[in-house]
Amino acid sequence: MKKLMCLxxxxxxxxxxxxxxxxxxxxxITVNGVTRKYLLYxxxxxxxxxxxxxxxxxxxxxxxxxxxxxxxxxxxxxxxxVYPQGLEQYFPxxxxxxxxxxxxxxxxxxxxxxxxxxxxxxxxxxIDRSRxxxxxxxxxxxxxxxxxxxxxxxxxAFASISGFxxxxxxxxxxxxxxxxxxxxxxxxxxxxxxxCMPIIRDNMVARxxxxxxxEVSVVEGKYRRSVYAxxxxxxxxxYYEIEGMGHNDFTDKTPEGxxxxxxxxFMSQYTLNDECDPTLKWRLNIDQEGLVPTEHGWTVxxxxxxxxxxxxxxxxxxxxxxxxxxxxxxxxxxxxxETEGGSNHKMHVQLESLDGKSVLFCKSGKVNQRVVMxxxxxxxxxxxxxxxxxxxxxxxxxxAIHSCDKPAQAENCEDDxxxxxxx
Numbered sequence: 092m093k094k095l096m097c098l099x100x101x102x103x104x105x106x107x108x109x110x111x112x113x114x115x116x117x118x119x120i121t122v123n124g125v126t127r128k129y130l131l132y133x134x135x136x137x138x139x140x141x142x143x144x145x146x147x148x149x150x151x152x153x154x155x156x157x158x159x160x161x162x163x164x165x166x167x168x169x170x171x172x173v174y175p176q177g178l179e180q181y182f183p184x185x186x187x188x189x190x191x192x193x194x195x196x197x198x199x200x201x202x203x204x205x206x207x208x209x210x211x212x213x214x215x216x217x218i219d220r221s222r223x224x225x226x227x228x229x230x231x232x233x234x235x236x237x238x239x240x241x242x243x244x245x246x247x248a249f250a251s252i253s254g255f256x257x258x259x260x261x262x263x264x265x266x267x268x269x270x271x272x273x274x275x276x277x278x279x280x281x282x283x284x285x286x287c288m289p290i291i292r293d294n295m296v297a298r299x300x301x302x303x304x305x306e307v308s309v310v311e312g313k314y315r316r317s318v319y320a321x322x323x324x325x326x327x328x329x330y331y332e333i334e335g336m337g338h339n340d341f342t343d344k345t346p347e348g349x350x351x352x353x354x355x356x357f358m359s360q361y362t363l364n365d366e367c368d369p370t371l372k373w374r375l376n377i378d379q380e381g382l383v384p385t386e387h388g389w390t391v392x393x394x395x396x397x398x399x400x401x402x403x404x405x406x407x408x409x410x411x412x413x414x415x416x417x418x419x420x421x422x423x424x425x426x427x428x429e430t431e432g433g434s435n436h437k438m439h440v441q442l443e444s445l446d447g448k449s450v451l452f453c454k455s456g457k458v459n460q461r462v463v464m465x466x467x468x469x470x471x472x473x474x475x476x477x478x479x480x481x482x483x484x485x486x487x488x489x490x491a492i493h494s495c496d497k498p499a500q501a502e503n504c505e506d507d508x509x510x511x512x513x514x
Contacts, residue, residue, distance in 0.1 A: 115162075117154070120211050122204045129208055130154040130174040133216065134166045142222035142359060143171040143212065145205060145246070147231030149254070149340065150182055151189035159228040159252050159340040161351040168355055171216060173208055177201070177230075183259060192227075192234035194256055196263025198241050201234065206245070224358040226250040228340035229283055232274075233260055236291075240266040248326075248361040249273070250354035253283055253338050255291045257411045262291055264298040265420045265471070268369040269325040272299070273357040275350055277336030285332075287413040292317075292330055293387045294415060300325030300374035300491065304381045313344040324368025329357060370493040372424065373417055375400070377478070378486040388415035395483040401475025403445040416445055416473040417492075423467050425499045426492050432458040432485030439479040439509050440464060447475070455507035458485050463502035465495075479509050 114133035119126060146160035154174035165172045178200075180191040193201050212218060225246040227235040232254015239249045243266035250273040256262040272295060278285055296303055296319045305317035312334055319328040331353070333342050345353040377384045377398055385391050390399040402414045430438055441453040451474060456462030458481070 118211060120207055122207045123200060125178075125200070127178075127204050127207075128154065128176045130157070130176075131212065132157075132162050132165055132172040132174070134162070134169060134171075136166070136169045137171060137216070138169055140217055140219040141169060141171050142224065143173065143209075143218045144355070144358070145208075145223070145225045145227075146172055146174050147192060147225070147227030147234050148174070148177065148190075149227075149229030149231050150177075150180070150191040151185065152177070152228075152231070153190065156340075159231070159351060160226050160354060161341075161349070164349070164351045164355050167352075168359070170355070170359075171212065171218060173212065175204060175208060180230075181259075182230075191230045192237070194230065194233035194237040194260045196237045196240040196256070196261070196265070202238065202241055205238070205242070209245070219362075221362040221364050222247055222359070223363075224248050224250070226252070226354050226358070227254055228252050229254045229338065232283075233257075236262060236264075239270045239272060240264055243267045243270050244363070247271075247363045247365075248358040250358055251275070252340060252342075252350055252354070253277060253280055255283065255288070255413075257283060257287060257413050258408065259412070261412050262294060263418060263471075264294055265372075265418050269299045269321075269367050269371055271326040271357070271361045273329045273331075273354060275331040275333060275342065275345065275353070277333050277339060277342070279335060279337045282338040284411060284413075287411055288330075288332075290388060290413050290415050292319075292328070295328045296387075297373050297375055299328050300368075300371050301328050303376050303379060303387065305330075310344075310346075314346075316346075322374055324371045325374070326361070326365075326367060368493075370495065371491060372419065372494055373492040375476075375490045375492075376487075377490070378488075396480045398478040399475060401445055401473070417442070417476055418473050419468045419471070421468055421470045423465070423495045423498050424492055425495055426464040426466070426490075427462070428456065428490040429461050429488045430456075430458045430485060431488055432480075433482055434459065436481035436485050437507075438462070438481075438485065438487070439477075439507055441477045441479075441509050442466065442474050443477070445473050445475050453507055453509060454501075454504045456504040460503045462504050463499065464504050465499040465501055467498060477509060 113135040232251030248271040300322040301319035436458040
């Protein structure tokens with residue numbers, strides 16, 4: 092009996108730890124009736140409860156590209172890497188269909204595939220499900236952004252190189268929680284346009300509840316790194332702008348000299364067990380000292396009393412489908428702010444459709460009091476927000492939007508109309 096028990100323990104150990112044997116093999120699974128493939132890489136130093144990294148190739152790429160997360164980093168760090176293979180997707184820029192990802196920001200067939208990969212790997216390895224990470228290049232980076240919204244409860248942290256949603260895909264930062272995110276982009280990238288990145292950055296900083304004033308470090312000839320620190324209940328957004336880099340899946344100009352290692356060093360700091368405020372949806376800090384709102388997507392009146400964020404999509408894809416907006420899924424929300432300023436002064440807030448044809452609400456709240464403005468959204472929508480102050484000397488000390496399970500009660504506010512005097 093004792094020998095039998097020893098044999099059982101031995102076999103179990105072999106199954107879940109692989110006894111240090113390197114694995115590098117293509118796997119085939121069936122997802123929703125469709126045959127899907129992925130490359131599994133397990134380094135020979137993998138231990139118990141290893142982290143796992145999803146590495147998503149770009150459009151027209153292949154799992155065999157092992158892009159953008161390098162196996163050399165897996166060898167050094169002892170993590171499992173999976174390289175999923177994308178299906179044919181239609182991309183107008185290529186004039187047809189090539190392999191890639193359906194980066195909609197919603198749950199879809201690709202996310203089902205990723206979930207099934209996790210279960211398939213877990214059959215043989217006791218992976219740490221709190222340390223599953225996602226990174227990607229180009230269209231794989233777009234899918235990484237998509238997963239940060241649709242799969243924030245599956246992946247602990249995210250990293251993209253040369254990729255964010257544009258053209259046929261639109262950035263949809265409406266996930267279940269704030270997420271740690273690292274982005275690396277070439278300053279010479281005119282394919283997934285570097286020029287569009289400020290809007291993506293601003294949306295992510297506001298969605299994540301970050302400090303909008305970054306800690307910046309510059310190494311001439313290599314990079315500019317902007318660290319937008321986590322605010323209360325949120326996570327940081329880190330942005331590398333790489334000098335001389337075009338549309339590439341790797342750079343040696345990060346501090347580590349290896350963009351894949353930079354991704355790992357960032358992502359591996361986080362687990363799904365890290366505390367955050369899942370109700371936090373947006374934090375807007377227009378009055379933070381040092382912030383210039385007009386440099387972050389805001390339109391401001393000459394008298395500094397009227398602030399607007401949100402722009403309709405331009406015709407003929409002139410903006411590459413990248414524009415600022417506040418986005419919400421179906422549900423109940425509260426806009427909460429605190430202010431300092433003149434007695435009997437008010438702050439007006441209006442939330443309306445991007446085209447201005449419908450107003451979700453327009454309310455005013457008293458300065459020097461905590462104000463709660465509840466609202467509900469019937470389905471996924473994008474909005475423009477307008478804030479009007481009685482005086483430019485009135486300042487917000489806090490301004491955030493949270494989700495809530497049921498309709499909330501208003502506090503220190505009333506239905507109102509925007510003043511035209513601030514125009």
